[in-house]
Amino acid sequence: xxxxxxxxxxxxxxxxxxxxxxxxxxxxxERFLVPDAGNANPNFFRLELPVASAANIQVATYxxxxxxxxxxxxASIDKxxxxxxxxxxxxxxxxxxxxxxxxxxxxxFILQYFNASYVNHFSVSGDYWLSSIHAGYxxxxxxxxxxxxxxxxxxxxxxxxxxxxxxxxxxxxxxxPWHRRFNLLDELTLFVNLPGTTKIKAIDQxxxxxxxxxxxxxxxxxxxxxxxxQESGHVFDLDRGLYVLTVQPETKGILDLQLLPPGSVMQDxxxxxxxxxxxxxxxxxxxxxxxxxxxxxxxxxxxxxIGSQSQTLEIGPANKIVxxxxxxxxxxxxxxxxxxxxxxxxxxxxxPQALGSxxxxxASGFVVTRELLRQRxxxxxxxxxxxxxxxxxxxxxxxxVVEEHVEVTSNANHHYVAIAVPLAAGLExxxxxxxxxxxxxxxxxNITATPSYVAYMDDQVTFYYDALPxxxxxxxxxxxxxxxGQFTQPQARAELMYDGAVHGESVGARVDVSAKE
Amino acid sequence: MAGAGSIVGEPGKQDGRLDxxxxxxxxxxxxxxxxxxxxxxxxxxxxxxxxxxxxPLLVExxxxxxxxxxxxxxxxxxxxxxxxxxxxxxxxxxxxDLRLWRDGTWLVNVDPQLVISQARADHxxxxxxxxxxxxxxxxxxxxxxxQS
Numbered sequence: 001x002x003x004x005x006x007x008x009x010x011x012x013x014x015x016x017x018x019x020x021x022x023x024x025x026x027x028x029x030e031r032f033l034v035p036d037a038g039n040a041n042p043n044f045f046r047l048e049l050p051v052a053s054a055a056n057i058q059v060a061t062y063x064x065x066x067x068x069x070x071x072x073x074x075a076s077i078d079k080x081x082x083x084x085x086x087x088x089x090x091x092x093x094x095x096x097x098x099x100x101x102x103x104x105x106x107x108x109f110i111l112q113y114f115n116a117s118y119v120n121h122f123s124v125s126g127d128y129w130l131s132s133i134h135a136g137y138x139x140x141x142x143x144x145x146x147x148x149x150x151x152x153x154x155x156x157x158x159x160x161x162x163x164x165x166x167x168x169x170x171x172x173x174x175x176x177p178w179h180r181r182f183n184l185l186d187e188l189t190l191f192v193n194l195p196g197t198t199k200i201k202a203i204d205q206x207x208x209x210x211x212x213x214x215x216x217x218x219x220x221x222x223x224x225x226x227x228x229x230q231e232s233g234h235v236f237d238l239d240r241g242l243y244v245l246t247v248q249p250e251t252k253g254i255l256d257l258q259l260l261p262p263g264s265v266m267q268d269x270x271x272x273x274x275x276x277x278x279x280x281x282x283x284x285x286x287x288x289x290x291x292x293x294x295x296x297x298x299x300x301x302x303x304x305x306i307g308s309q310s311q312t313l314e315i316g317p318a319n320k321i322v323x324x325x326x327x328x329x330x331x332x333x334x335x336x337x338x339x340x341x342x343x344x345x346x347x348x349x350x351x352p353q354a355l356g357s358x359x360x361x362x363a364s365g366f367v368v369t370r371e372l373l374r375q376r377x378x379x380x381x382x383x384x385x386x387x388x389x390x391x392x393x394x395x396x397x398x399x400x401v402v403e404e405h406v407e408v409t410s411n412a413n414h415h416y417v418a419i420a421v422p423l424a425a426g427l428e429x430x431x432x433x434x435x436x437x438x439x440x441x442x443x444x445x446n447i448t449a450t451p452s453y454v455a456y457m458d459d460q461v462t463f464y465y466d467a468l469p470x471x472x473x474x475x476x477x478x479x480x481x482x483x484x485g486q487f488t489q490p491q492a493r494a495e496l497m498y499d500g501a502v503h504g505e506s507v508g509a510r511v512d513v514s515a516k517e
Numbered sequence: 518m519a520g521a522g523s524i525v526g527e528p529g530k531q532d533g534r535l536d537x538x539x540x541x542x543x544x545x546x547x548x549x550x551x552x553x554x555x556x557x558x559x560x561x562x563x564x565x566x567x568x569x570x571x572x573p574l575l576v577e578x579x580x581x582x583x584x585x586x587x588x589x590x591x592x593x594x595x596x597x598x599x600x601x602x603x604x605x606x607x608x609x610x611x612x613x614d615l616r617l618w619r620d621g622t623w624l625v626n627v628d629p630q631l632v633i634s635q636a637r638a639d640h641x642x643x644x645x646x647x648x649x650x651x652x653x654x655x656x657x658x659x660x661x662x663x664q665s
Contacts, residue, residue, distance in 0.1 A: 012578055025580065027608045027644060028636020067604040068630070068646050105636035 017114035044116035052084035055103035145191040163218040207253035300338030359508035366504025424487035424511035431456040445476035613663025615645035
């Protein structure tokens with residue numbers, strides 16, 4: 001038996017700022033030498049993994065006589081880290097730095113570092129190019145806004161003058177709504193410019209957060225009072241000007257945030273409101289009936305027989321609404337002894353007895369169909385498996401790559417649509433947008449309309465649209481069979497996020513994954 | 518004359534094995550039985566086998582990959598053009614020692630730090646690393662195989 005052996009000398013030398021993917025070598029430790037960059041010396045270091053697992057990043061001032069040192073600031077990732085990221089902030093020392101990354105051999109990781117600073121000193125006059133670098137994936141970020149200010153110094157050793165506003169790259173909130181879905185891991189600020197006096201409504205979904213708008217001030221007056229935090233749904237009444245919006249999370253996670261000027265609120269939820277109005281009319285009619293009953297002040301009786309159990313409900317001024325319920329399936333017979341008409345509302349909830357793989361398709365505003373394309377060798381056509389009947393069995397082998405194709409037909413223009421495609425438990429989604437994604441993660445088909453956001457979760461892939469017009473849309477992504485066994489593949493479902501009555505589902509299916517021989 | 522070396526092995530539990538750099542001369546090997554021990558003891562001497570006739574040059578920051586088994590040794594030339602500190606790290610399942618030889622003949626007084634890496638849970642690796650401040654010249658880095 002031969003035994004591998006590796007030998008190397010010196011650490012890898014990197015630039016003053018970078019973001020790059022590496023693969024952990026067989027030593028299980030990688031060392032990087034970051035040269036001294038003077039005023040722009042990196043002070044922010046970030047280690048990212050595509051999947052959570054044990055990893056550590058350590059940053060120390062480089063000592064030529066002790067390049068294998070194990071001192072310095074460190075941060076770790078473990079199997080439960082969400083997101084799988086370790087960051088080190090504010091490492092202010094000067095000189096070259098040694099970055100040591102430790103993790104399982106053969107696994108990919110992304111190392112990013114740069115000088116994170118709110119203030120830069122310029123001692124030579126002239127033109128400068130200012131740009132910003134962002135940590136992590138841009139699609140997980142809220143987007144950067146910035147206000148540029150200047151403080152002049154009186155001579156080389158003199159005092160700094162007052163702070164002057166120079167320029168800004170901020171969120172302009174006029175009459176159009178603003179919507180972002182992003183990772184809220186810490187308190188964040190966003191600069192917002194309002195061209196006129198307006199009302200802004202902040203609406204969120206996902207993790208719980210609170211909000212505060214403050215006018216942008218280079219220095220606060222002595223009697224300045226910080227406005228109180230507000231919850232989602234609050235309408236901020238704001239004058240024209242530049243504001244700082246602070247978002248404070250109660251828990252870390254994904255936040256879906258909308259800032260809605262008044263016009264856009266009406267426009268975007270028009271369909272929802274029209275339904276709400278219809279429901280309101282029905283409620284008002286019901287209220288009229290109840291008021292008339294109050295006037296009569298007479299108790300009405302209703303006999304309710306649920307199976308062999310019978311009871312008489314009394315409805316009157318004291319008990320305008322009477323409820324009864326049962327957990328068992330039974331025939332219900334109502335016998336009214338009332339002199340006046342009564343209104344009865346029956347609500348039934350249940351879980352289907354059949355497996356999810358046997359679920360039939362459904363269409364109430366959307367029609368959803370699904371097919372799987374098992375990938376074969378390069379330049380070979382894929383095996384197409386159309387799911388036309390509930391319970392169709394799909395046979396795969398561990399390692400098979402499958403392209404999911406979902407077709408959604410919408411009969412009307414809709415706002416806020418979610419198309420969720422759950423996976424059988426033995427399959428894992430392949431996210432082509434990850435820097436570490438293999439070539440086979442990219443589907444051959446193109447998504448018809450670019451989604452506002454796509455969530456590649458372990459158990460499902462969900463496409464979100466702020467607006468989805470009438471028509472037929474195709475969705476593609478790939479999965480890999482990873483665990484042998486028999487699994488249920490639930491229905492793919494399209495629905496309006498704020499009106500569950502408009503929905504459509506494909507059929508359920510069964511997925512059999514066999515072990516590789 | 519270096520005097521008596523250390524005693525290795527434990528009767529009934531572990532064979533004794535010594536991996537030594539020996540200069541030209543005569544050496545005496547003493548074997549000890551346990552208090553109640555009797556029978557035959559087996560003694561063998563192995564020379565480490567050179568794996569290359571011409572060791573390659575070790576290039577800064579470039580990882581070299583090869584094989585190394587028990588009773589084998591693999592070397593790389595290291596050229597130091599000006600006085601500075603070098604850091605060398607090697608890993609292997611059967612790696613037991615890593616040494617530096619000035620001009621390939623004089624052993625430099627640097628002891629490697631030996632650690633076990635769990636970079637792959639099912640394949641523990643022996644890692645040997647050292648740091649040395651070296652004068653300009655040619656050095657031979659030699660890795661020695663041992664029991665895994």
